[in-house]
Amino acid sequence: FYFRNKHRPFLLFFSLLHVHTPLITTEKFQGRSRHGLYGDNIEEMDWMVGKWLLDVIDKEGLKNTTFIYFASDHGGSLEAHRGNAQLGGWNGIYKGGKGMGGWEGGIRVPGIVSWPGVLPAGTVINELTSLMDVFPTVVHLAGGAVPQDRVIDGCTLLPLLQGTIQRSGHEFMFHYCGVFLHAVRWHQKDSGTVWKAHYATPVFQPEASGACFGRGICPCFGDGVTDHDPPLLFDLSQDPSETNPLSADTEPL
Numbered sequence: 001f002y003f004r005n006k007h008r009p010f011l012l013f014f015s016l017l018h019v020h021t022p023l024i025t026t027e028k029f030q031g032r033s034r035h036g037l038y039g040d041n042i043e044e045m046d047w048m049v050g051k052w053l054l055d056v057i058d059k060e061g062l063k064n065t066t067f068i069y070f071a072s073d074h075g076g077s078l079e080a081h082r083g084n085a086q087l088g089g090w091n092g093i094y095k096g097g098k099g100m101g102g103w104e105g106g107i108r109v110p111g112i113v114s115w116p117g118v119l120p121a122g123t124v125i126n127e128l129t130s131l132m133d134v135f136p137t138v139v140h141l142a143g144g145a146v147p148q149d150r151v152i153d154g155c156t157l158l159p160l161l162q163g164t165i166q167r168s169g170h171e172f173m174f175h176y177c178g179v180f181l182h183a184v185r186w187h188q189k190d191s192g193t194v195w196k197a198h199y200a201t202p203v204f205q206p207e208a209s210g211a212c213f214g215r216g217i218c219p220c221f222g223d224g225v226t227d228h229d230p231p232l233l234f235d236l237s238q239d240p241s242e243t244n245p246l247s248a249d250t251e252p253l
Contacts, residue, residue, distance in 0.1 A: 063116055070114075076098060100182075168187065181200075
């Protein structure tokens, strides 16, 4: 692929099976990590991305002219277990996991960007973007323009990455579970505060587990969710773990 296209623009979308159950890992990487099979899977994914993609781009002299974006489509799958072994990743301080349309653990993942010829190394940007931003970013890089006859939900990432703007283009983000709206996020422009309202949340099994072990994955509607009217409201700027819902008593404003 690279040899056929190295003298002209190309787009490579590379989607890995790794870090997804059943965590297929070749013999070479089994037992590599102290974090069990999931860790082995990450070790192999890391090797594949480095050996098959980054090294080849570097050897072909394309490193400074190639935009690389590494991301995931959801947080860790908390229900994926084998005995006491956690096989589905870990979401740190964030509540919930894969399959949950509202809680941060289901939708918040890191993104890693590399473009040495254009973007400075070591920069950390604490702004929320979306995988919907990939489309307008690629169009921007290709010198094109997104269609003007419809609403495009994504924003090009280039101004944020290059530092010409300091805030994500998303003032509001809507978080769905299937076709059901579970939560809405508001990035308040004048203060930088991030609020999130939850209209429905999954019923955890057991209640304090942060997951739906009884079902295998949390449902999006029906008796497996709790509807909230008024919605649960969190200040993510102060409470990223979404543990203290606000009320008129605790937050008069």
